Amino acid sequence: MMQNKFNDRSTAGRIIRQIKYLSEDKRIKIMHVCGTHEQTITKHGLRSLLPENIEVVTGPGCPVCITPAKEIDEAVYLAGKNIVAIYGDMLRVPGTAISLAKKKANGGDVRVVYSPVEAVDIAIKNPDREVIFFAIGFETTAPMTAQILQKAPPENFSILCSHRLIPPALDFLLKEGIGIDGLIDPGHVSTIIGVRPYEELSRKYHLAQVIAGFEPLDVLMSIYMLIKQIRNDEAKVENEYTRSVTYEGNTIAQGMMSKVFKADSREWRGLAVIPLASLTLRKEFENFDARKKFEIPPPSDETRNQECRFCANVIKGTGRPKDCPNFGENCTPDKPIGACMVSTEGTCSIAYRYRHISLSP
Amino acid sequence: MCLAVPAKVTEINGEEAVLDYGGVKRKANISMLGDVMVGDYVLVHVGYAISKLDEDEALETLKLWDEMLKASP
Numbered sequence: 001m002m003q004n005k006f007n008d009r010s011t012a013g014r015i016i017r018q019i020k021y022l023s024e025d026k027r028i029k030i031m032h033v034c035g036t037h038e039q040t041i042t043k044h045g046l047r048s049l050l051p052e053n054i055e056v057v058t059g060p061g062c063p064v065c066i067t068p069a070k071e072i073d074e075a076v077y078l079a080g081k082n083i084v085a086i087y088g089d090m091l092r093v094p095g096t097a098i099s100l101a102k103k104k105a106n107g108g109d110v111r112v113v114y115s116p117v118e119a120v121d122i123a124i125k126n127p128d129r130e131v132i133f134f135a136i137g138f139e140t141t142a143p144m145t146a147q148i149l150q151k152a153p154p155e156n157f158s159i160l161c162s163h164r165l166i167p168p169a170l171d172f173l174l175k176e177g178i179g180i181d182g183l184i185d186p187g188h189v190s191t192i193i194g195v196r197p198y199e200e201l202s203r204k205y206h207l208a209q210v211i212a213g214f215e216p217l218d219v220l221m222s223i224y225m226l227i228k229q230i231r232n233d234e235a236k237v238e239n240e241y242t243r244s245v246t247y248e249g250n251t252i253a254q255g256m257m258s259k260v261f262k263a264d265s266r267e268w269r270g271l272a273v274i275p276l277a278s279l280t281l282r283k284e285f286e287n288f289d290a291r292k293k294f295e296i297p298p299p300s301d302e303t304r305n306q307e308c309r310f311c312a313n314v315i316k317g318t319g320r321p322k323d324c325p326n327f328g329e330n331c332t333p334d335k336p337i338g339a340c341m342v343s344t345e346g347t348c349s350i351a352y353r354y355r356h357i358s359l360s361p
Numbered sequence: 362m363c364l365a366v367p368a369k370v371t372e373i374n375g376e377e378a379v380l381d382y383g384g385v386k387r388k389a390n391i392s393m394l395g396d397v398m399v400g401d402y403v404l405v406h407v408g409y410a411i412s413k414l415d416e417d418e419a420l421e422t423l424k425l426w427d428e429m430l431k432a433s434p
Contacts, residue, residue, distance in 0.1 A: 011430075018430060115409070143411075144409050188365050188406060217426075243416075243418040243419040244414060345364075
């Protein structure tokens, strides 16, 4: 279509000049909560183009990074006797003892799928085996899991539900106080949930928010819009990504989610148990719940592997990869210690990959 | 993980559509969209179309940016 127009260098220059002018050297901290936004910002070196007084940090926006190690342990356990279908990003993430990649190397049956539809296909083709889909991700992947469950998948199919919800997690972080002046809301989560769920946060915390797309100009424009709001002491939710996000969002997808799932309170890796920021299956769909179908032993704390303690700061946006003593030294994408380095959308992995482009990792 | 890719709808068969990703054709589920037609651009995530990309809105956004930046001091 016209994606390249959202990539135009001279418009970028104009936006950046306005950001400089409007921010008047005032220190402004902006958070985004999406791995794909981090990818755009770092790949295009946007941090180095912004004036020094504007700081852009990452929040808990990588679903792989916030999936707790003990939920990976559950998948590792299930892959011992059954087929476990996963999104590729989950393969290398360490559990408390090993990753799914290691389990696969040790003979576990772990299969990477692009879509949950492929996981159901595996179950259809293997009627004598149990197939478990490791259902991770935010509101962008939860409706798809809901859709396949509503289509009556075979009896040998179930899911390990690890879906998480963005707005309650933002509420939790803002309540805790993370010292941000503005928030860039994730464009594709918002494509599903719309604008409304963020409005309460603006009211409650007097916070400027802009829903942004993923081209470099989308991100720069959202920063400009935030700075305008902050300068005028406004706290509203603006939508920069109108070519995909509507006020109501995708109501069909929302309907699928609410029919199949209900909110639950589970841990987020690097954070804590966040009230009502996770999804679990409703009673009518319990027969597809791998946690009910199989007896999964509780994880033992003794097997806890070394984990990067700084990941929590990166996930909360209180620290950047360059502040971590492990970053690029003993923690690299080839030999990751923490979850932020494992996923291709993890903040540390992105910072490492583009370290030669970006001046501030 | 939340990376979605735009594609053009070339064929519709019930809940499934054939999409053109700039030359590469792949099937996707379109049950999350109410009114999709051949020729529409959609955004695809994990094998499902999640929104119809609105070309008019995109043009309007670019126009609006231009006006905003002109109006700014």
